[in-house]
Every structure is written in C-alpha cells, then in structure tokens.
Amino acid sequence: MKPVNLKRLAEELNLSVATVSRALNDRYDISQPTKDRVRELASKLNYEPNPYASGLRRQKSKTIGVVIPEVANHFFSLAINGIEEVARANNYHVLIYLTHEDYEREVSVARLLASGRVEGIMISVASGSQDYSHLDSLQEKGIPLVFFDRVHEGIATANVTTNDYESSFEATRHLLDSGCRSVAHLNLSKSLSIGKRRLQGYVDALQASGIPFDEELVVHAQANKVQDIETIQELLLKRPDIDGFFASVESLAMCCYEACRNLHLSIPNDIKVIGFSNLETASLLDPPLTTVTQPAYAIGKEAAQILFRAITKNVPIAASQSVELKSELIVRGSTGASVDVVVAKIR
Amino acid sequence: MKPVNLKRLAEELNLSVATVSRALNDRYDISQPTKDRVRELASKLNYEPNPYASGLRRQKSKTIGVVIPEVANHFFSLAINGIEEVARANNYHVLIYLTHEDYEREVSVARLLASGRVEGIMISVASGSQDYSHLDSLQEKGIPLVFFDRVHEGIATANVTTNDYESSFEATRHLLDSGCRSVAHLNLSKSLSIGKRRLQGYVDALQASGIPFDEELVVHAQANKVQDIETIQELLLKRPDIDGFFASVESLAMCCYEACRNLHLSIPNDIKVIGFSNLETASLLDPPLTTVTQPAYAIGKEAAQILFRAITKNVPIAASQSVELKSELIVRGSTGASVDVVVAKIR
DNA sequence: TTGTAAGCGTTATCAA
DNA sequence: TTGATAACGCTTACAA
Numbered sequence: 002m003k004p005v006n007l008k009r010l011a012e013e014l015n016l017s018v019a020t021v022s023r024a025l026n027d028r029y030d031i032s033q034p035t036k037d038r039v040r041e042l043a044s045k046l047n048y049e050p051n052p053y054a055s056g057l058r059r060q061k062s063k064t065i066g067v068v069i070p071e072v073a074n075h076f077f078s079l080a081i082n083g084i085e086e087v088a089r090a091n092n093y094h095v096l097i098y099l100t101h102e103d104y105e106r107e108v109s110v111a112r113l114l115a116s117g118r119v120e121g122i123m124i125s126v127a128s129g130s131q132d133y134s135h136l137d138s139l140q141e142k143g144i145p146l147v148f149f150d151r152v153h154e155g156i157a158t159a160n161v162t163t164n165d166y167e168s169s170f171e172a173t174r175h176l177l178d179s180g181c182r183s184v185a186h187l188n189l190s191k192s193l194s195i196g197k198r199r200l201q202g203y204v205d206a207l208q209a210s211g212i213p214f215d216e217e218l219v220v221h222a223q224a225n226k227v228q229d230i231e232t233i234q235e236l237l238l239k240r241p242d243i244d245g246f247f248a249s250v251e252s253l254a255m256c257c258y259e260a261c262r263n264l265h266l267s268i269p270n271d272i273k274v275i276g277f278s279n280l281e282t283a284s285l286l287d288p289p290l291t292t293v294t295q296p297a298y299a300i301g302k303e304a305a306q307i308l309f310r311a312i313t314k315n316v317p318i319a320a321s322q323s324v325e326l327k328s329e330l331i332v333r334g335s336t337g338a339s340v341d342v343v344v345a346k347i348r
Numbered sequence: 349m350k351p352v353n354l355k356r357l358a359e360e361l362n363l364s365v366a367t368v369s370r371a372l373n374d375r376y377d378i379s380q381p382t383k384d385r386v387r388e389l390a391s392k393l394n395y396e397p398n399p400y401a402s403g404l405r406r407q408k409s410k411t412i413g414v415v416i417p418e419v420a421n422h423f424f425s426l427a428i429n430g431i432e433e434v435a436r437a438n439n440y441h442v443l444i445y446l447t448h449e450d451y452e453r454e455v456s457v458a459r460l461l462a463s464g465r466v467e468g469i470m471i472s473v474a475s476g477s478q479d480y481s482h483l484d485s486l487q488e489k490g491i492p493l494v495f496f497d498r499v500h501e502g503i504a505t506a507n508v509t510t511n512d513y514e515s516s517f518e519a520t521r522h523l524l525d526s527g528c529r530s531v532a533h534l535n536l537s538k539s540l541s542i543g544k545r546r547l548q549g550y551v552d553a554l555q556a557s558g559i560p561f562d563e564e565l566v567v568h569a570q571a572n573k574v575q576d577i578e579t580i581q582e583l584l585l586k587r588p589d590i591d592g593f594f595a596s597v598e599s600l601a602m603c604c605y606e607a608c609r610n611l612h613l614s615i616p617n618d619i620k621v622i623g624f625s626n627l628e629t630a631s632l633l634d635p636p637l638t639t640v641t642q643p644a645y646a647i648g649k650e651a652a653q654i655l656f657r658a659i660t661k662n663v664p665i666a667a668s669q670s671v672e673l674k675s676e677l678i679v680r681g682s683t684g685a686s687v688d689v690v691v692a693k694i695r
Numbered sequence: 696t697t698g699t700a701a702g703c704g705t706t707a708t709c710a711a
Numbered sequence: 712t713t714g715a716t717a718a719c720g721c722t723t724a725c726a727a
Contacts, residue, residue, distance in 0.1 A: 006704055017714045022706060032712060047485065049463035053409060054704030056400040057719050064443075072428050078420040085419075085446050094465070096411075097444045099432050116396035118441070138394065258632050280629065285605050287634030353720055364698045369722060379696060401720035404703045 005046045014042060025050070064094040065308060066119040068110055070102045070127050070151075075251065075279035076297045077125070080149065083301025084123060091309050093120075102224050104129040111135035114144070121145040121308045123301075126153055128190040128224060145311040145318050149304040150295070152194045159322040161304040165195050168293045168328040169202025170209075172275045173247055175291070177210050179273055179336045181245030185218040185236060187229075187253040199249040199277070218243070222253055229253060233260040237272075245336075248276035254290060274335040277328075288334030295328045352393045361385060372397070411441040412655060413466040415457055417449045417474050417498075422598065422626035423644045424472070427496065430648025431470060438656050440467075449571050451476040458482035461491070468492040468655045470648075473500055475537040475571060492658040492665050496651040497642075499541045506669040508651040512542050515640045515675040516549025517556075519622045520594055522638070524557050526620055526683045528592030532565040532583060534576075534600040546596040546624070565590070569600055576600060580607040584619075592683075595623035601637060621682040624675075635681030642675045 003009060011018045016035070024031045024039035025048075042048075056062045067084055069077045081097070088095045096119060100106040107127045114122055115138065122144060124136070133153045140146055140156050152160040176184050186203045190196045204214050220236060222229045233256055237243060248254035254276025258268065266272050268288055278292040303324050311318045350356060358365045363382070371378045371386035372395075389395075403409045414431055416424045428444070435442045443466060447453040454474045461469055462485065469491060471483070480500045487493055487503050499507040523531050533550045537543045551561050567583060569576045580603055584590060595601035601623025605615065613619050615635055625639040650671050658665045 004704095007706095008704075018704090019706080019715075020713055022704095023713090026706085030712060035712080047462065049459065051404070051704050052463055052465045053400050053404040054719090055706070057398070057404055057703090057721090058705045058707085060719075062400065072419065072432075073422065073425040075420065078425050081419050081444070082446065085444070094443050094460075095445075096441050097428070097432070098442075099429065112396070113441070115394065116399055118399045142394075255629060255632065262632075282602060282627065282629055282633060285602065285609075285633050286629060287632060287636075289634075351720095354722095355720075365720085366699075366722080367697055369720095370697090373722085377696060382696080398720050401703090402722070404705090405720080405722050407703070 005048045006051065010039065010042055010046070010048060014038060060117075062118060062120055063092065064096055064119050065305075065312075066096045066098065066114050066122045068098045068100060068107065068114075068122065068124040070100050070125060072097070072099055075281065076150070076295060079279060079297035080125075080301030080304075083298040083303075084305045087302055087305035087309060091313070093309070100127040100129075102128045104131065108135040111139055115139055115142055119144070120312050121147070123147050123149060123304050123308060125149050125151040126193070128193050128196070131192050143317075145308055147304045147308045147318065149300050150195060154194065157320045158318045159304075159307045159320065159324070161300050161307065161324050161326070162194075163295045163300070163326050163328045165198040165328075166202040166205075168277075168330065169199040169247070169249070170206045171202075171330055172293050173203045173206035174210065175330065175332065175336060176245040176247060176273055176275055177206065177212070179245075179269075181273055182212070183215075183218070183240070183242040184212075184245040184247055185220065185240075185243050187220045187222060187233070187246060187248040187250075187257070189222055189224065189250050189253070191221060196249065203247055222250075222256075224252070226252065226256060229256045230259045230263070233257060234264060237261075237264055237266065243272065245273045246275070248274065248278075251276060251278040251280060254278055254292075258286070258290075268335050269337055283331070284333060286335075288337075291333045291336040292331050293328050294331055296326050299326055352395045353398065357386065357389055357393070357395060361389060407464075409465060409467055410439065411443055411466050412652075412659075413443045413445065413461050413469045415445045415447060415454065415461075415469065415471040417447050417472060419444070419446060422628065423497070423642060426626055426644035427472075427648030427651075430645040430650075431652045434649055434652035434656060438660070440656070447474040447476075449475045451478065455482040458486055462486055462489055466491070468494070468659050470494050470496060470651050470655060472496050472498040473540070475540050475543070478539050490664075492655055494651045494655045494665065496647050497542060501541065504667045505665045506651075506654045506667065506671070508647050508654065508671050508673070509541075510642045510647070510673050510675045512545040512675075513549045513552075515624075515677065516546040516594070516596070517553045518549075518677055519640050520550045520553035521557065522677065522679065522683060523592040523594060523620055523622055524553070524559070526592075526616075528620055529559070530562075530565070530587070530589040531559075531592040531594055532567065532587075532590050534567045534569060534580070534593060534595040534597075534604070536569055536571065536597050536600070538568060543596065550594055569597075569603075571599070573599065573603060576603045577606045577610070580604060581611060584608075584611055584613065590619065592620045593622070595621065595625075598623060598625040598627060601625055601639075605633070605637075615682050616684055630678070631680060633682075635684075638680045638683040639678050640675050641678055643673050646673055 007018045007021050011021045021039050024036045098110040146158045149161040188196050207214050246257045257274045261268050275291045279297050283290040283292050307322050354365045354368050358368045368386050371383045445457045493505050496508040535543050554561050593604045604621045608615050615621050622638045626644050630637040630639050654669050
C-alpha cells in the first residue's frame with residue numbers, strides 16, 4: 002500500500018510537491034481551482050500531514066507536556082481536564098508524565114522534555130523534590146514553563162496557585178470556632194510550596210487565637226496510605242487531647258477517617274476533621290467532609306492559557322503573569338455539632 | 349545561543365556527524381576512545397537528540413495515544429497509571445485525549461491519530477459512539493489498536509475487559525438475596541459493549557430468580573449528574589415498589605445516593621444500592637457502598653503490554669490476545685441489613 | 696574505524 | 712501562479 006504523502010498527491014495531480022503543500026496550507030499564491038483539486042484528492046485518500054516532518058521543518062511540535070505527581074486524584078484529574086480543553090482549542094497535543102512524588106522520576110522526565118518534544122510544559126512538582134536544577138535547565142533552554150499548585154519559586158515564570166495561606170488560616174480558625182482546642186496538622190512535605198504555606202496558615206491561626214503552637218501536632222506524611230494511617234493512630238493514642246485534624250491534602254483527610262474508625266473515635270463528636278479536597282463524594286461521606294475545595298479545573302485552564310499565550314506570541318512568560326485563584330471553604334458534618342435528625346419519609 | 353545538535357558536536361570534536369550519531373547510539377563500529385569523547389561533550393552540552401528528526405528518519409514516534417471518555421474518574425485514572433507505567437518502562441511517551449463521551453470528539457481525535465503521530469492506540473470508546481468507521485480506518489492504516497473496558501467488537505484486535513456479565517449477574521443476585529424484589533438498573537448506554545453485557549447480566553439474574561423483567565426499571569442515563577439524579581427521583585416517585593438499584597457505572601451509584609437523600613429514603617433500609625465503582629472512599633460513604641470493583645490498574649497495564657508486544661515485534665494484534673480479568677464484588681453497608689452498633693470508646 | 700551522501704516528509708526561498 | 716531546490720536533524724548504506 003503506497004503511503005499517502007505530499008509526493009504521492011503531487012504525482013497523481015501532476016503538480017509539484019511545493020504547490021500541493023501550499024494548496025493544503027491555503028496560501029494566497031495558489032489558484033482556487035488548484036486548491037480545490039488538491040483538497041479533493043487529499044480528502045479522498047485520507048491524507049494526513051506527517052507531524053514529524055512538519056515539526057522538524059517548522060521547529061514546532063504542536064505538543065505540550067504535563068508533569069504531575071499523580072493522576073488518580075481529583076485535583077489533578079480535574080486540572081488535566083482544564084488543560085486538555087485549552088490544548089484542544091489550540092490544536093495542540095498533550096503528553097502526560099507521572100512522577101509518583103518521586104524526585105528521580107521528575108528529573109528524568111525533565112531530561113526527556115528538554116529535547117524539543119514539547120513547546121511548553123505545565124508542572125506541579127513532586128513532594129520528593131528538593132533540588133530544582135532540572136527545571137532550571139528547561140527554563141534555560143527557552144522552553145516556556147508554567148507551575149500550577151505546587152510551584153518552585155526559584156524560577157521566574159508564571160505560577161497558578163490558590164490562596165493557600167488564607168484558606169489554611171480560615172480552615173484552622175473554623176476548627177477552633179467549632180470548639181477544637183488541640184488541632185493537629187497533617188502535611189505532605191515541608192519542602193513543598195503548598196506544604197509551607199498551608200502549615201503557616203495553620204500556625205498563624207493558632208497564634209491569632211492565642212493557642213500555643215505544638216510541634217508534636219504536625220505530622221509529615223509519607224504519601225503511603227497504610228503508613229500514614231498508622232502514624233495518625235499513634236499520634237491519637239499518644240495525644241488524647243487532640244480534638245481536630247486539618248489535612249493539607251485529600252488523601253490525608255481520608256486517612257483521618259480510617260484512623261478514627263479504627264480507634265472507634267467519632268467524627269465530629271470526638272474529633273473534627275477538615276481537609277483540602279476535590280472529592281466529589283465529600284458530601285456523601287460518613288460524616289460529610291468539611292473541605293477546602295480548590296478550583297482545580299479553572300487552575301488547569303488558567304495555567305494552560307498562560308502557556309499558550311506565550312507559545313503563540315513567542316514571548317517568555319513573566320512572573321507577573323502569575324494568578325492566584327480562590328479556594329472555597331465548604332462546611333459539612335465533619336466539623337459540625339452532631340445532631341440526629343429524624344426525617345419525614347415519603348413512604 | 350547556538351543549538352546543540354549533532355552538527356555542533358561534530359564540529360567541536362572534529363568528527364563527522366555520522367560518527368557522532370553512531371557513537372551516541374553505541375554502535376559496535378566506533379572505537380571506545382571516540383565514544384568516550386563524544387559522550388563527554390554531549391553530556392557537557394546537555395545534548396538531547398531531536399525526536400522529530402529521528403522520528404522522521406526511523407519512522408518511529410516513540411509515542412502511544414490513549415483515548416478515554418473522562419479522566420476525572422477513578423477507573424480511567426487508575427488505568428492511565430498502569431498504561432504510563434508500561435510506557436515508561438518501554439521508553440515511550442503517552443499522549444492523552446478526552447472524548448467527554450462525545451462521538452464527534454472521538455472521530456476528530458481518530459483523525460489526528462491517523463497521521464503517524466503515534467505508534468499505537470489504547471482506547472475506551474465514548475458512550476455517544478454508534479458508528480465506528482473512524483476506528484476501522486485507523487486499523488486499516490496499520491496502527492495497532494487495543495480496546496480496554498469499552499470495546500468495539502467489530503474490529504479484529506485485542507480487547508482487555510472484565511467479566512462484566514458474570515459480575516452483573518452476581519451483583520443483581522446479591523441484591524435479590526438481600527431481600528430486594530424490585531431492582532432497577534441504571535445503564536450508561538445500550539450501544540456500549542459494557543452497557544449491553546451489564547444489562548444482560550441483570551436481566552438473566554432476574555430471570556434465574558423467577559422475577560419478571562420490567563423494561564420500566566431500566567434507566568438510560570445522560571452522563572449528566574443533575575439530569576440523572578432527576579431521572580432517578582422521578583422513577584422512585586413513579587415506582588414506589590423499587591427497593592434496589594444496580595448502577596452500571598460509578599457516577600450513577602452516586603446519583604442514587606443523592607436521589608435517595610433528596611427524597612429522604614434510607615439506604616439500605618428503604619433502598620439497597622450496588623454499583624460498579626473504583627471509588628477509594630467507597631468504604632467511608634454513608635452508608636459504605638457495596639461495589640463491583642474492576643482491576644483498573646491491571647487493565648491499563650495488561651492492555652499496554654499487549655500493545656507494546658505488537659509495537660516491538662512489529663506484528664499485528666490478534667483478537668486471540670484478548671484478556672478478560674475478574675472484577676470483585678465487595679459487600680458493604682449499602683446492601684446490608686442496617687444495624688446500629690454501639691462501640692466501645694477508648695476515651 | 697571513520698567519512699560521504701542520500702533520504703525521511705515537510706516547508707521556505709528563489710526563480711520562472 | 713507554479714516549480715525546483717535547499718533545509719530541518721537525524722540515521723544508514725556505501726565508500727574509504
């Protein structure tokens with residue numbers, strides 16, 4: 002089966018390859034009748050231009066890369082939705098890379114992306130990362146980079162984040178307002194941008210309420226469910242005064258639920274829980290989880306739009322294009338007073 | 349800043365481009381000292397081969413495409429995890445495309461992928477698809493295709509599925525065994541492979557128990573949460589005899605929860621619910637959801653392995669390579685007898 | 696062991 | 712308005 006390429010079209014039409022190419026690209030210097038002939042045959046033969054050839058020639062891959070820690074996570078999958086939406090609107094393709102929170106993986110992905118395979122990158126850094134020279138060198142190669150949610154401040158480019166500090170401050174205050182006196186904070190990593198900011202919001206809210214900060218009440222998680230549940234249980238046994246948990250990521254809020262269940266502690270009677278989360282089922286949990294919900298889809302979309310503005314205008318991204326979106330505190334049963342409601346039944 | 353390519357390396361080393369290329373590819377006909385010199389400079393300059401150039405020359409893109417309806421869904425995101433894992437092990441890149449259950453989108457994605465951008469495709473078809481000629485033409489172009497979960501039987505290639513029929517049969521029987529007499533079935537689409545099989549399992553289980561099949565109890569959903577909840581509520585009001593729901597996809601199980609809550613119906617006292625689901629939080633719901641859980645990660649991994657076997661050996665994929673994995677029925681509170689448990693508290 | 700040159704499929708420059 | 716030709720960066724016969 003002969004391949005369908007420009008040469009083939011040109012031969013069958015008795016035209017030059019150049020003319021066919023220009024006709025398909027709708028250039029002004031080709032006559033309408035010729036364009037029509039070319040297009041007709043092209044669609045008849047299902048011609049599709051070879052992206053590797055045109056990519057090589059034009060130095061454009063029409064592809065962006067997305068680097069995230071995990072995809073089995075509502076926050077990131079919603080963000081991907083937003084990114085894909087914008088990419089498609091721009092006729093771009095999306096390569097996806099998962100770091101699984103692992104520094105080594107992030108470094109190797111960065112190396113892969115340094116080759117011109119993508120015209121731009123959107124990244125949310127791994128919790129295991131401490132050194133960022135692999136990202137610096139992408140920046141140096143002139144590949145536009147946008148950070149979202151988990152950023153690396155050391156690079157002058159746009160960051161799309163949420164108001165983590167304020168949200169954490171509010172979330173903590175909400176726990177205190179709900180009667181908690183001994184609130185533990187579950188953190189993913191101190192070295193992560195969001196880790197720092199969310200911890201700081203917690204610390205400052207305690208201080209604002211005149212409650213001393215207690216280092217022992219801050220748990221740094223492993224991002225391993227079984228281990229993290231274990232850690233939380235140990236803390237609960239060691240510190241029976243704990244009456245509230247503020248989880249800085251969704252998975253840790255779920256670990257709290259499991260830990261409390263294992264220890265037969267009631268949420269919210271014994272322990273109140275609040276967590277950053279994009280769980281669709283938050284309101285269906287037992288009890289419904291009070292959440293700080295980030296606009297994940299909007300974050301992905303916004304970040305992608307910034308990236309594509311840079312790609313299409315061919316200008317570098319300035320740090321001043323950074324955007325901070327607002328998260329929302331949604332109060333539900335896990336921080337409420339527990340009430341038994343008797344409801345009217347329809348049958 | 350001069351670009352770092354083979355020419356640049358060759359010039360600085362006083363070697364030919366060909367020699368440098370062969371040295372970097374570790375060919376046997378290059379001397380060790382030369383290889384060392386080349387590699388040293390390459391790594392010093394951070395040389396990365398241009399994938400578009402080598403792809404064009406070798407006719408290999410080192411990329412696969414994944415086409416799925418949604419990513420904000422545990423089943424698909426876990427499958428992606430499995431796919432990405434295998435792709436990375438093979439040094440391949442993963443392009444991702446979301447159809448949002450829309451036929452038109454699937455067609456346009458198929459056209460994009462017909463161009464040689466990918467060496468193989470993994471797809472789970474959209475519920476809106478009825479015609480599959482867009483996929484047939486990919487097959488005709490010689491692009492290896494593997495279907496997972498939602499397949500298109502019309503194409504002779506491998507399908508990676510689960511034992512949908514048996515699972516549905518069992519799930520339905522479990523509801524009947526739990527005392528249900530009027531079980532409704534929530535289906536995504538009759539035209540979908542999984543839709544048909546899951547419906548059939550339900551129908552046959554009813555029959556096996558001597559319960560007549562009632563067309564009115566089968567709901568074909570819109571994949572739109574608000575609408576689907578509305579539809580379920582209307583059905584519940586119209587048919588007060590309904591005492592069980594079998595949801596063929598996760599989102600519909602959640603819609604049942606919402607609908608029952610809106611109507612003040614208790615699960616499992618008034619209505620029992622079972623659903624296909626990969627929700628991590630199934631056990632934390634109120635009540636915990638009885639699920640048919642598919643081995644989503646294994647499905648993605650298995651499907652990718654089949655694809656890569658075909659790509660590396662350069663042989664077409666035979667239908668005989670199809671694999672059927674087993675789903676698991678996990679019984680939880682949503683189909684149980686409701687019991688109020690008083691637990692010992694640790695404090 | 697290394698170099699020369701052709702070619703992958705496309706686009707851009709220049710000439711006709 | 713069209714055609715011939717070079718070039719994108721790489722790999723691979725074939726020559727030396």
